[in-house]
Amino acid sequence: MDTWLGNDTESARPIRTGRGYHGPHIMQTELFRIGTRGSALALAQAHETRSLLMQAHGLPEEAFAIEIISVTGDRIQDRPLSEAGGKGLFTKEIEEALLERRIDIAVHSSKDMPTRLPPGLELSAFLEREDPRDAFIGRTAPTLKGLPSGAVVGSSSLRRQALIRRMRPDLDVVTFRGNVQTRLRKLAEGQVDGTMLANAGLRRLGLAHEITQLLPLDEFPPAPGQGAICVEQRSGDLRAAAMLEPISHRETATALACERAFLGALDGSCRTPIAGYARIEGDRILFSGLILTPDGTKSHDVALDGYALEAEALGQEAARIVRAKAGEEFFDGWA
Numbered sequence: 001m002d003t004w005l006g007n008d009t010e011s012a013r014p015i016r017t018g019r020g021y022h023g024p025h026i027m028q029t030e031l032f033r034i035g036t037r038g039s040a041l042a043l044a045q046a047h048e049t050r051s052l053l054m055q056a057h058g059l060p061e062e063a064f065a066i067e068i069i070s071v072t073g074d075r076i077q078d079r080p081l082s083e084a085g086g087k088g089l090f091t092k093e094i095e096e097a098l099l100e101r102r103i104d105i106a107v108h109s110s111k112d113m114p115t116r117l118p119p120g121l122e123l124s125a126f127l128e129r130e131d132p133r134d135a136f137i138g139r140t141a142p143t144l145k146g147l148p149s150g151a152v153v154g155s156s157s158l159r160r161q162a163l164i165r166r167m168r169p170d171l172d173v174v175t176f177r178g179n180v181q182t183r184l185r186k187l188a189e190g191q192v193d194g195t196m197l198a199n200a201g202l203r204r205l206g207l208a209h210e211i212t213q214l215l216p217l218d219e220f221p222p223a224p225g226q227g228a229i230c231v232e233q234r235s236g237d238l239r240a241a242a243m244l245e246p247i248s249h250r251e252t253a254t255a256l257a258c259e260r261a262f263l264g265a266l267d268g269s270c271r272t273p274i275a276g277y278a279r280i281e282g283d284r285i286l287f288s289g290l291i292l293t294p295d296g297t298k299s300h301d302v303a304l305d306g307y308a309l310e311a312e313a314l315g316q317e318a319a320r321i322v323r324a325k326a327g328e329e330f331f332d333g334w335a
């Protein structure tokens with residue numbers, strides 16, 4: 001068994017943790033393995049999670065191993081992911097590693113997580129959410145509204161493409177893939193006049209200075225889960241649950257339960273432009289959702305509030321409302 005204190009019985013003493021849990025099931029000297037994709041953003045998120053765990057449990061860095069796992073979504077670079085089909089392009093191999101016990105937890109962007117997880121796995125922690133807004137990075141104009149007619153904006157997200165077309169039908173929206181750094185390089189090379197990325201991701205990468213405009217939430221609502229890191233574990237793994245419990249952020253978890261219920265009830269796939277954002281105020285939750293056609297010409301919105309305790313039911317209710325407003329034919333053409 002790998003331990004970070006070595007197998008020498010002298011040094012393999014139990015660790016006292018600050019707020020510790022001391023159940024007999026917990027082998028505190030055993031390495032805790034954190035699985036992640038290898039992109040710079042994924043690694044930044046895994047490091048952030050590790051720091052929080054170190055702080056919460058008074059553990060040194062050596063208590064953790066960060067395991068990089070290659071996923072299909074990162075290997076496909078030549079076509080839009082919506083064409084590659086299937087859900088979980090960023091999660092499948094990582095979830096296999098979890099189920100095979102090669103890792104103890106997996107750190108993800110909530111936005112990339114399918115609403116239904118494989119049996120035996122669960123999302124057991126959501127870290128405090130970063131700013132959920134989308135950011136515009138303009139090369140020839142600082143704002144989306146300031147771009148001249150015919151300017152080219154690159155985005156790989158169907159939601160962003162639809163929202164840009166809704167706001168500026170006169171722009172040329174092109175598919176733009178690659179990780180954050182690749183997209184910034186393509187922008188600098190002049191392939192496009194501007195691009196959109198999540199403020200949260202840019203901040204985590206120390207690239208917030210590249211942003212020329214932050215889009216308001218009402219004009220440019222984010223994807224469900226945007227800006228929130230989530231952690232997945234095997235159901236019933238008490239050691240992982242105890243490790244994650246102190247770093248989980250309750251308000252974020254509540255907001256995410258609502259947003260993911262909305263997405264799940266709409267059966268959101270990669271081909272459906274769906275936006276949804278929930279915020280907590282005291283014991284209340286306020287949700288707004290939007291569905292669009294990919295060309296941005298038609299959209300239906302919904303805004304609801306309720307008790308935070310009913311977050312999931314509120315998300316489902318919002319989905320029913322927006323579905324009824326849109327009519328089933330709205331989904332037919334492009335579902």
Ligand SMILES: NCc1[nH]cc(CCC(=O)O)c1CC(=O)O
Nearest residue numbers: 109111197198200201226227228
């Ligand atoms: N699909 C890629 C992805 N997944 C999560 C983020 C941003 C970080 C976040 O939303 O937490 C990004 C990049 C982007 O949209 O700019």
